Amino acid sequence: MKTALKLAHVRGVALLAIAEARVTLGEYSPLEVKSSVVGYGRAEKHQVSRMVRTLTGLEQEMETEDVSDALAVAICHATYTVSASRKLAGGIA
Numbered sequence: 104m105k106t107a108l109k110l111a112h113v114r115g116v117a118l119l120a121i122a123e124a125r126v127t128l129g130e131y132s133p134l135e136v137k138s139s140v141v142g143y144g145r146a147e148k149h150q151v152s153r154m155v156r157t158l159t160g161l162e163q164e165m166e167t168e169d170v171s172d173a174l175a176v177a178i179c180h181a182t183y184t185v186s187a188s189r190k191l192a193g194g195i196a
Contacts (some may be wrong), residue, residue: 129180136172139179151175 121128134144141154152171156162158178165171 129183131176131179131183135177135183136179139182140175 118128132140137146137151138144140146141150143150146154146173148168151152152165152168155171155174155178156165159174164176
């Protein structure tokens with residue numbers, strides 16, 4: 104319970120900072136991230152990590168799963184952002 108409350112406080116502060124900076128926020132479920140990066144929403148961690156390395160051109164293993172996860176979310180965000188921009192411009196998604 105204490106951990107959940109601390110996490111909620113941190114999230115609130117982060118959301119406030121994002122709003123004050125007028126930065127666009129993207130939130131994606133694990134299923135969306137995995138689908139975007141691997142093409143399969145039920146992919147396992149090692150599959151996501153391998154595809155992140157392939158897409159980024161990194162040859163060596165990442166130090167932690169958190170690094171791989173963060174890059175996967177960034178790739179997902181870039182994919183969704185480009186797709187949304189194309190839709191708005193009337194192009195093919």
